[in-house]
Amino acid sequence: MTNASEITLYSGGHKGAEAEFGRQAERYGMSQVTFSYDGHKMEHAVGVQALGPKELAEGDVSMAIVSQRMRRNFSEVDAIRKVIQSIYHMVNKGFQVFAIGWIQDDNTVKGGTGWAVELARLFNRPVSVYDQDRKGWFTWTGGEWQKDSPVISHKTFCGTGTRNLSGDAVAAIADLYARSFGAR
Numbered sequence: 001m002t003n004a005s006e007i008t009l010y011s012g013g014h015k016g017a018e019a020e021f022g023r024q025a026e027r028y029g030m031s032q033v034t035f036s037y038d039g040h041k042m043e044h045a046v047g048v049q050a051l052g053p054k055e056l057a058e059g060d061v062s063m064a065i066v067s068q069r070m071r072r073n074f075s076e077v078d079a080i081r082k083v084i085q086s087i088y089h090m091v092n093k094g095f096q097v098f099a100i101g102w103i104q105d106d107n108t109v110k111g112g113t114g115w116a117v118e119l120a121r122l123f124n125r126p127v128s129v130y131d132q133d134r135k136g137w138f139t140w141t142g143g144e145w146q147k148d149s150p151v152i153s154h155k156t157f158c159g160t161g162t163r164n165l166s167g168d169a170v171a172a173i174a175d176l177y178a179r180s181f182g183a184r
Contacts, residue, residue, distance in 0.1 A: 002153065004028035004181040010035070010094035010158045012086055013042035017100035017113075017161025020170055022046055024177045025159070027184050033093065035086045051086055084115055087160070091119040096154040097127040098176065100161030100169045103138060103145055116160045126154070130172045132162070137172065152180040 009025040011018040013034040022044035025032050032047040042048070091097055097120035101113040109117040109129055120127035121140060128139040128150040139148040161169075178184070 002181070004030050004177075006155060007031070007152060008033060008094075008156045010090045010156065011044075011160060012036070012040070012090060013044040013046070013048070014163060015041075015043040016163035016165040017169065017173070018159060019044035020165060020173050021098070021159025021161075024173055028177055028181055035089050037086055040086070051089060055089065084112070087112065087116045088119060090158045090160060091116050091123065091125065094156045094158030095125055096152065096157040097125055098130075098150070098152075098157060098159050098161075099127070100130045100132065100165060100173070102133055102162075103129055103131045107145065111162060113161050116158060120158075126150075130161075130169055132166045132169050135168050135172075137176075149179065150176065152176065 005028075008031040009021060010033050011021055013019060013022060013036070019042075022032055022034065026046060034042060034044065034046055034048050035051055036042060036045070036048050037051045097116060099109060099113050099117050102110040104110055108114050117127055117129060117140075126139070128137050128148060129145070130137050137148050137150055138145040139150055140146075141148075159173075
């Protein structure tokens with residue numbers, strides 16, 4: 001079992017999943033980097049690293065590509081752009097990706113969380129999603145989602161997901177940490 005103090009969580013500190021990943025990381029004594037940008041509202045602001053225009057531009061991608069990859073259109077392009085750009089930094093720095101949300105029939109994940117999952121798949125990173133409807137973890141393996149009980153097994157990981165976190169998802173995040181590092 002890896003020592004939790006040697007692990008770094010990368011997230012955005014948003015209300016819901018990201019804040020819960022951060023609270024659990026704090027309980028386990030992990031390092032945290034919470035990416036922020038002008039106008040960003042965080043619920044969990046530990047280890048904040050501000051992204052300026054230059055850093056945000058590193059994560060810039062055509063919204064047409066995002067829409068095509070996620071098989072949906074985004075009506076508020078300007079509002080979502082900075083979120084998409086900051087997600088790039090979270091996934092780029094956090095090798096392993098854990099997300100909370102809903103896996104859709106087309107194998108994408110609902111909402112902005114889906115972009116983190118798509119980037120992880122594009123970057124060939126280990127990615128697991130807790131599906132709130134199915135109440136279980138699924139890991140992308142062999143071109144499909146397979147039921148799993150993942151553990152945090154890399155020195156860096158990204159914790160992201162929906163703002164609308166169910167009680168089961170809160171427990172799933174706590175269980176992920178306990179499986180990975182022992183109960184606290």
